[in-house]
Amino acid sequence: xxxxxxxxxxxxxxxxxxxxxxxxxxxxxxxxxxxxxxxxxxxxxxxxxxxxxxxxxxxxxxxxxxxxxxxxxxxxxxxxxxxxxxxxxxxxxxxxxxxxxxxxxxxxxxxxxxxxxxxxxxxxxxxxxxxxxxxxxxxxxxxxxxxxxxxxxxxxxxxxxxxxxxxxxxxxxxxxxxxxxxxxxxxxxxxxxxxxxxxxxxxxxxxxxxxxxxxxxxxxxxxxxxxxxxxxxxxxxxxxxxxxxxxxxxxxxxxxxxxxxxxxxxxxxxxxxxxxxxxxxxxxxxxxxxxxxxxxxxxxxxxxxxxxxxxxxxxxxxxxxxxxxxxxxxxxxxxxxxxxxxxxxxxxxxxxxxxxxxxxxxxxxxxxxxxxxxxxxxxxxxxxxxxxxxxxxxxxxxxxxxxxxxxxxxxxxxxxxxxxxxxxxxxxxxxxxxxxxxxxxxxxxxxxxxxxxxxxxxxxxxxxxxxxxxxxxxxxxxxxxxxxxxxxxxxxxxxxxx
Amino acid sequence: xxxxxxxxxxxxxxxxxxxxxxxxxxxxxxxxxxxxxxxxxxxxxxxxxxxxxxxxxxxxxxxxxxxxxxxxxxxxxxxxxxxxxxxxxxxxxxxxxxxxxxxxxxxxxxxxxxxxxxxxxxxxxxxxxxxxxxxxxxxxxxxxxxxxxxxxxxxxxxxxxxxxxxxxxxxxxxxxxxxxxxxxxxxxxxxxxxxxxxxxxxxxxxxxxxxxxxxxxxxxxxxxxxxxxxxxxxxxxxxxxxxxxxxxxxxxxxxxxxxxxxxxxxxxxxxxxxxxxxxxxxxxxxxxxxxxxxxxxxxxxxxxxxxxxxxxxxxxxxxxxxxxxxxxxxxxxxxxxxxxxxxxxxxxxxxxxxxxxxxxxxxxxxxxxxxxxxxxxxxxxxxxxxxxxxxxxxxxxxxxxxxxxxxxxxxxxxxxxxxxxxxxxxxxxxxxxxxxxxxxxxxxxxxxxxxxxxxxxxxxxxxxxxxxxxxxxxxxxxxxxxxxxxxxxxxxxxxxxxx
Numbered sequence: 001x002x003x004x005x006x007x008x009x010x011x012x013x014x015x016x017x018x019x020x021x022x023x024x025x026x027x028x029x030x031x032x033x034x035x036x037x038x039x040x041x042x043x044x045x046x047x048x049x050x051x052x053x054x055x056x057x058x059x060x061x062x063x064x065x066x067x068x069x070x071x072x073x074x075x076x077x078x079x080x081x082x083x084x085x086x087x088x089x090x091x092x093x094x095x096x097x098x099x100x101x102x103x104x105x106x107x108x109x110x111x112x113x114x115x116x117x118x119x120x121x122x123x124x125x126x127x128x129x130x131x132x133x134x135x136x137x138x139x140x141x142x143x144x145x146x147x148x149x150x151x152x153x154x155x156x157x158x159x160x161x162x163x164x165x166x167x168x169x170x171x172x173x174x175x176x177x178x179x180x181x182x183x184x185x186x187x188x189x190x191x192x193x194x195x196x197x198x199x200x201x202x203x204x205x206x207x208x209x210x211x212x213x214x215x216x217x218x219x220x221x222x223x224x225x226x227x228x229x230x231x232x233x234x235x236x237x238x239x240x241x242x243x244x245x246x247x248x249x250x251x252x253x254x255x256x257x258x259x260x261x262x263x264x265x266x267x268x269x270x271x272x273x274x275x276x277x278x279x280x281x282x283x284x285x286x287x288x289x290x291x292x293x294x295x296x297x298x299x300x301x302x303x304x305x306x307x308x309x310x311x312x313x314x315x316x317x318x319x320x321x322x323x324x325x326x327x328x329x330x331x332x333x334x335x336x337x338x339x340x341x342x343x344x345x346x347x348x349x350x351x352x353x354x355x356x357x358x359x360x361x362x363x364x365x366x367x368x369x370x371x372x373x374x375x376x377x378x379x380x381x382x383x384x385x386x387x388x389x390x391x392x393x394x395x396x397x398x399x400x401x402x403x404x405x406x407x408x409x410x411x412x413x414x415x416x417x418x419x420x421x422x423x424x425x426x427x428x429x430x431x432x433x434x435x436x437x438x439x440x441x442x443x444x445x446x447x448x449x450x451x452x453x454x455x456x457x458x459x460x461x462x463x464x465x466x467x468x469x470x471x472x473x474x475x476x477x478x479x480x481x482x483x484x485x486x487x488x489x490x491x492x493x494x495x496x497x498x
Numbered sequence: 499x500x501x502x503x504x505x506x507x508x509x510x511x512x513x514x515x516x517x518x519x520x521x522x523x524x525x526x527x528x529x530x531x532x533x534x535x536x537x538x539x540x541x542x543x544x545x546x547x548x549x550x551x552x553x554x555x556x557x558x559x560x561x562x563x564x565x566x567x568x569x570x571x572x573x574x575x576x577x578x579x580x581x582x583x584x585x586x587x588x589x590x591x592x593x594x595x596x597x598x599x600x601x602x603x604x605x606x607x608x609x610x611x612x613x614x615x616x617x618x619x620x621x622x623x624x625x626x627x628x629x630x631x632x633x634x635x636x637x638x639x640x641x642x643x644x645x646x647x648x649x650x651x652x653x654x655x656x657x658x659x660x661x662x663x664x665x666x667x668x669x670x671x672x673x674x675x676x677x678x679x680x681x682x683x684x685x686x687x688x689x690x691x692x693x694x695x696x697x698x699x700x701x702x703x704x705x706x707x708x709x710x711x712x713x714x715x716x717x718x719x720x721x722x723x724x725x726x727x728x729x730x731x732x733x734x735x736x737x738x739x740x741x742x743x744x745x746x747x748x749x750x751x752x753x754x755x756x757x758x759x760x761x762x763x764x765x766x767x768x769x770x771x772x773x774x775x776x777x778x779x780x781x782x783x784x785x786x787x788x789x790x791x792x793x794x795x796x797x798x799x800x801x802x803x804x805x806x807x808x809x810x811x812x813x814x815x816x817x818x819x820x821x822x823x824x825x826x827x828x829x830x831x832x833x834x835x836x837x838x839x840x841x842x843x844x845x846x847x848x849x850x851x852x853x854x855x856x857x858x859x860x861x862x863x864x865x866x867x868x869x870x871x872x873x874x875x876x877x878x879x880x881x882x883x884x885x886x887x888x889x890x891x892x893x894x895x896x897x898x899x900x901x902x903x904x905x906x907x908x909x910x911x912x913x914x915x916x917x918x919x920x921x922x923x924x925x926x927x928x929x930x931x932x933x934x935x936x937x938x939x940x941x942x943x944x945x946x947x948x949x950x951x952x953x954x955x956x957x958x959x960x961x962x963x964x965x966x967x968x969x970x971x972x973x974x975x976x977x978x979x980x981x982x983x984x985x986x987x988x989x990x991x992x993x994x995x996x997x
Contacts, residue, residue, distance in 0.1 A: 152557055162734060176557055183538070183558050221629060225637050226564070228624050232617055233644045240646050244653060248507035251550060252646060255509070258560035259644070336734040 049411040049436040049475055051147075051320045051327070053392065054116070054140050056173050057385055058108075058333035060418035065379045066430060067094050067454050072444035077379060078432070080387035084394050089407060090434040091442045095449030098426040099464040099492055111417045111426060112172035116140065118466045118484025134175040139469040139483055140413075141176050143476050144327035152176070152261040155327035156319050158312040159184025160305055162336050171331050184331045188311040230263040305339035306384070313388050317395030321406040330392075332385075343384050345377045389414050393434055410435040411475060428454075431468060438475025440498035448496055464492040471495040507653045508550035508952040510674075512537050513719060517679035519643070522604045523574050525683075526581060533569040537562055544839070546723050546945075550952045567643040571636035578632050594622050598638060606647040607680055608654075608666035608689075618642065651952075653990055660992040665689035672700065672982055675950045676707045678716040701983035708763075708975045717763050717974070718756045720949055721772075724834050725811060727755070728820040735819075735897055742787050743897045746797070751816040751898065754779045757800065758814060762974070769942050769971035773810040773835075773933040774926070778803045787899050788815065807900055809926045810933075812891060815898030822896040824864070825881075828888025835932055837941035840880050863906045864892065886914035890925040936967070943967035946981055962986055 044050040065077040074082075074092045081090050098111055109132040113121040116138035123132055137145075144153025157174060161184075174182040237256035241249050309332065316328040337345075389412075396407035414432040419425040428449065434442070447454060448463035469483040474495055482493040510518065512535050519532045537559055545551070555563075579585050584593035598618035602610035621641050622634035642648055651674065652667040663671065669689035673681040681689070688694050688703065707713060730752035735743045757779040762771045778784075779802055782794040794801045811817060812831070821827045832838050862870070868885045871877040893910045895901045903909050912924040922928040932938045944955055944963050955963060962984060971977050981987060 157558070162732070180556055182556070187536075221633070224628070225625055225633065225640075228621055229637050229641045229644060230564075232621055232641055233646075236617075237646050240650075243659070244507045248550070248653070251509070252507070252650070255555040255560070255646070255649075258555050258557050259564075261557060262560060262564060337736050338734070 044409070045477060047436075047439075048477060049438065050409045051325075052140055052143055052411045052413070052472070052476070053316055053320060053328040053330070054174075055330045055389060055392070055412070055414040056112075056332070057414075057416045060416040060420055060425075061382050061430065062375055062378050063420045063430075065382060066092065068445055069454065072446070074445050077382045078386050080383060080390045081393065081432075081434075084390040086390060086393045086397065086407075086434070088443045089393065089397070090432060091437070091440070092445040093431045093433060093448065093468070093496075094428065094445060094454060095447045096429055096431070096463045096465055096468055096496070098429060099466060108417065109172065113175075115415065115417070115465055116173060116469070117175055118469050120485060132172070133179045134181070135178050136175070136484065137177050137180075138173065138175045139472055140174065140327050140329065141182070142483075143472060143478070146473075146476055146478050147326040151264050153327050154325050155182070155329070156316065156325040157182050157184045157329045157331070158188075158316060159186055159329075159331040160309050160312065160335070161186055161332075162334060162339075171329075173331055174329055182329075184329070186308075188308060188315060227263060230259055234259055234263065304342070305335050306342060309388050310391060313392040314395060317392055317399075317406070320410065321396060321399050321401075335381075340377075340381055340384075343380045345380055389432065389434075396435065407435045411437050411472065413472070429465070436475070438471065446498060463496055466492040467494060467496045507650050508548065509555070509650055510648075511547040513547070513715070514674060514678050515649075517677075517715070518648075519570060521679050521682075523570075525604055526574070526600065527583070528574045528577075528581060530573050530576065533566065533573060535563070535566045543726050544833075545954075546720070546949045546952075548949050548952045563644065563649075564640075567640040568636070570643060571639040574639060575632050575635050578635060582635065594634075594638075595619050597635070598622075601638060601642050604680065605642040605645065607652065607670045607686075608664070614647075655990050660990050662695075662989050665692050665694050668694050668700070668988060671950075671987055672704060672707070675982055675987065676704060676716060676978060677710070677712045678719065679712070697983040697988065700988065701979045704979040704982035705975065708978055713763075714756075714760055718759050720946070721759050721811065722755070723949075724945055725817050725830060726820070726834075727816055730816065733819050740895075740897050742783075742899075747783050747787060747897075748819075750781055750784050750797070751814075751819060753800075754784060755814050755816040758811075761802075766973050766975065768973045768977070769939055770933040771810070772974070773812070773929040775810050776805050776808070776926075778805050778808065778813075784815065787897065789900055806926070807924075808894070809929045812925060812929060813894075818891065818894045818898035819896060824888030824892045825884055826888075827891045828884035828886065831887040831928075831932070832883055834945070835938050835941055837937075837944055840884070863908055864904045865908065865911060883917050886916065887928060889914045890922060890928045893924065936970070939970045940964065940967040942971055943977060943981075946977060947986060950981060950987055958991075959986060 061077055065075045068075055078087075078090070078092065081087060098115055110121055113132055113134045117134045117136050118139070119135040121132050122135055141153055141155070144155050145151065148154055157171070159171065171181055171184050174184075176182055234256055237252055237259070240252060244252060309330075312330055316330060319325045320328045393407055393412065396410055396412075397405045399406035401409060412434040414434075416429075419427060419429040450463065466482065466484055470481060470493070473480050473483060481495075516532075516534050519535075523532050575581060582593055582597045584596070595615065598615045599610060602614050602618055606614065618638045618641060621637045622631075624634075625637045626634040652664070652670055654664045654667045656662050656664055662668070666686075666689045669681045669685045672694070673679060673685055685703070685707075694700050694703065730748040731745070733748040733751070737743070758775070758777065761767075761777065761779070762775060765771075767775070778788065778790065779800055780788060780790055780794060781797050781800050782792070783797055784790070785792055785794050785801075785803075788805075790803050790805070793803070808814075812827070817830075818827070821830055829840055833840060868881075868889065871881040871885060890912050892904070893900060893902075893912050901910060913921065915921040916931075920931065922931060940963065943966050947959070947963060947966070948954060966977070966980055966984060
């Protein structure tokens with residue numbers, strides 16, 4: 001292994017790592033904060049995807065630049081994917097609707113909450129105000145639980161927000177349960193420190209030999225320590241229950257449940273061996289070659305939004321392919337003007353009523369059809385987003401898993417809030433899927449509209465995001481025929497037929 | 499007094515955890531900086547970060563807390579013998595046990611029970627069957643920091659499940675209310691001596707604590723959360739529109755805000771000072787942005803100015819940049835000074851954006867938009883007041899600089915009136931009027947109480963709030979000392995059965 005991550009982080013001043021030109025970012029062959037798989041872990045059947053990555057952007061594409069007016073060749077917005085030679089492993093899915101738009105709400109609140117949970121949102125009051133919240137888990141979380149045999153998924157959630165230097169950002173898209181939103185980690189340096197803890201480093205204190213008769217040394221010392229600590233902490237929570245009010249008890253139990261979830265993931269840490277791929281601890285399981293390569297770092301100065309996004313794409317590809325996470329997500333809502341200027345975006349319209357120019361107001365002005373320059377801007381931004389998608393795919397496709405590449409065993413879903421970014425439309429939305437989507441042939445554009453609509457903002461017919469979620473479940477071996485709450489939506493059961 | 503199912507055992511907020519960990523290990527002799535907890539503060543538009551319900555734990559947060567404890571244990575055990583005060587390898591039993599007692603006393607903010615010391619020593623023994631002593635000590639530190647006795651504020655009472663808090667629980671409540679961190683050795687000694695039994699004792703101690711510089715972080719954070727201020731690093735403006743604005747200036751705005759709060763409170767100021775003071779603290783960059791006389795010699799030279807065109811909290815550049823539309827400014831007055839919660843339309847953010855777009859392309863003027871809302875019966879019930887109060891601050895742009903004309907080219911109009919008809923010429927007159935109103939003084943008092951108790955007021959508490967606010971808020975220091983020594987802070991309420 002090359003230069004240790006520890007040295008890179010702490011001796012280069014700024015905590016930044018980017019893959020240099022042609023470089024490969026190596027990942028630790030160590031356990032992570034993501035709990036290792038248990039001994040009885042789910043195994044993908046032949047041909048089935050092993051992992052899922054969901055990428056989400058705020059607003060939506062310039063529809064005419066993505067969806068072909070006729071035929072099956074996607075528009076220029078997807079050019080970076082085609083340029084990377086990945087067109088045959090990608091498919092643009094159009095003509096599906098978000099079917100939960102019956103209640104009046106700010107679409108930015110409603111759609112992200114409902115798009116992957118497929119349930120109507122609700123509102124929660126607090127301190128006189130209210131906020132929108134989900135009524136169930138999003139589909140990637142359900143799949144992650146299935147992969148992890150019902151335990152909390154091994155997931156890695158990343159994002160880029162307007163403010164680069166925060167640690168986390170709330171997500172409206174990904175939910176582990178009703179009202180339980182899953183935030184995105186924003187800073188790649190902290191992701192590395194937390195998730196890939198220990199890479200290239202070793203505890204300077206030498207491990208003493210076990211005392212005679214003290215039993216076998218734990219297979220995974222850190223997990224053994226975690227379990228020793230968590231067992232005692234959970235005991236304290238239990239003994240505290242009787243000393244607090246009923247309202248406090250609920251909060252304490254909720255906290256203890258989360259700690260218990262971590263502890264459950266550590267069950268195999270004590271005593272016997274434990275298989276788990278590269279992220280596990282069984283030395284008999286081969287370690288993917290890419291996980292042990294020397295790192296190549298670029299210049300570690302001056303983070304930018306674009307570079308952070310690149311880092312996240314790299315981390316997602318390698319963390320999932322090295323077995324450190326089964327579910328990966330990436331989320332970006334909007335970006336400040338200066339962040340996208342390097343893309344040649346510089347004609348955003350000015351706002352006078354307040355606030356700085358941002359995606360939201362510009363999408364509106366574009367939608368109004370009174371500023372074509374904004375449309376050009378958003379195509380540029382969309383192409384950059386597509387290039388990040390292509391980067392993720394390329395990273396995975398470069399990893400040989402013997403019977404194919406990591407891309408061939410990964411389902412990737414790229415979605416956005418709306419069908420048309422400016423129109424805030426919930427009808428006729430699109431999804432770009434890649435890798436292993438459970439059987440359907442990839443390549444080109446597949447339209448599910450039953451009324452012929454392609455670029456229209458209006459509802460496109462009978463296919464809904466509920467159906468697409470069923471496709472995803474089925475691809476991972478979950479035989480359900482419906483997902484979410486379809487009680488108020490007739491006919492949206494079963495998968496889409498490709 | 500009965501309180502239905504009221505939260506009192508709240509989890510520490512992220513800043514409280516960070517400050518506590520820093521202080522705890524400093525007392526244990528650790529020189530290194532303790533890693534900060536990498537979690538975002540919860541949204542506090544309607545509440546505070548100290549709210550019990552604002553600090554519910556998600557799986558992500560639980561994971562992050564775990565890894566944070568491990569990062570902390572790694573740093574603080576670098577000098578193992580220094581931390582333990584002895585050599586763990588040679589005198590393991592007594593050395594480790596002594597450390598367990600000191601660690602638990604500080605982390606749990608009270609003398610630990612025998613069982614708690616046994617538990618900490620026990621995890622050390624379990625780990626060192628296989629591992630080096632340092633790993634065992636790391637586990638002790640992680641156990642202490644993950645313990646609910648560290649994470650949650652104590653609600654222990656002298657007897658039963660209600661009534662006066664134990665001296666240690668009260669010392670802790672007092673310390674977190676005023677300092678936002680664990681009690682220091684003096685406060686712990688007062689608890690040990692049971693010298694915090696009576697309101698007069700607590701009030702005197704509280705006064706001393708508020709005068710201490712350690713109170714500043716809480717005073718700043720409370721007012722920043724009250725006004726729902728953006729973090730300076732989150733302020734982004736188009737340099738073409740605001741060429742003077744940049745990241746350094748945003749940081750300056752944050753410092754100006756903090757200096758204003760420090761000055762107002764430390765000089766004995768009350769609500770009138772907070773709302774009407776014409777003091778502005780500026781370095782050379784801020785002087786340029788705000789059009790002040792150039793008296794500062796550079797970015798590091800901070801100078802106090804007295805101005806006539808901006809007053810108090812609502813005239814701070816950081817507030818005006820954070821609340822960057824007149825609607826947000828007006829709504830903040832109503833919600834945070836009058837404690838009147840506005841019903842937020844579901845599509846409110848779209849409306850604001852559409853208005854901005856319309857104004858930018860000339861389809862609507864600022865005043866035209868206000869007229870349009872006034873003419874719409876669905877909007878006018880709230881916007882009559884929101885827009886009137888916001889209009890008084892419309893002479894400041896989105897980075898807090900003064901302006902004479904709106905971006906639509908029309909001259910600024912700051913004069914407006916209360917819904918009840920009283921007129922004001924600008925934000926100074928508005929704030930002067932508001933600072934003298936009993937409902938505003940009571941609201942400000944209520945906000946501090948909510949900050950301290952960590953939840954919304956219950957009906958049963960309102961009489962106590964009225965009593966505390968009866969004399970107005972001539973001094974923030976006195977208000978906080980009165981709250982700290984009130985029954986709301988010193989006693990645990992009974993839980994009602996009719997919940």
